[in-house]
Amino acid sequence: EVQLVESGGGLVQPGRSLRLSCTPSGFTFGDYAMSWIRQAPGEGLEWVGFIRTKAYGGTTKYAASVQGRFTISRDDSTSIAYLQMNGLKTEDTAVYYCARADGATGYYGDLYYYMDVWGKGTTVTVSS
């Protein structure tokens, strides 16, 4: 069965750091980009960022709200994706989901992503 499991969430004080992990099973991790998405309590989905596969340079992109504070990385040897969160703010409080980002060829012949497999999420609470 294809699945993702997030871990590492918890209660943290403002300004501190936290690292989330995403552990996959049932598919070849290195073949897929990975994305992080969050959802604040009672709110909608917010894309946090993604990391491409090594074949596409392993490059990353982020939402403006986390750029410079959050870092997404991947270890294909152990099949784990990470979300390193530094300088946490109270507004970072959310359920954090990791998702597999599969790709398809678009109208212009380029690659576009969609999140086809999601983990159940891990809760991060930033509070003093």
Place this chain on the structure above:
Amino acid sequence: DVQMTQSPSSLSASVGDRVTITCRASQSISTYLNWYQQKPGRAPKFLIHGASSLQSGVPSRFSGGGSGTDFTLTINSLQPEDFATYYCQQSYTPPLSFGGGTKVEIK
């Protein structure tokens, strides 16, 4: 950045109804548009990519359409398990923004 706007934000419908949700992009995104379904307390579920390509295993009563800036998600013959919140997301350019969601409730 591309802004995604969904309408309505919520709607009430009955089992068997046909429901259409609209998603509008702030600039043309061709057909780089995905749809997701989320039930309370659950992770989102992927439904459609490329505006109209149905994910394997998703019932055929779900369909998507549109291109450029205007897109629709249609549910034909609404079933009890379809009551949920639906989100569109653009994949044209990062940040891969989501719409605000449309909650489909039981009338």
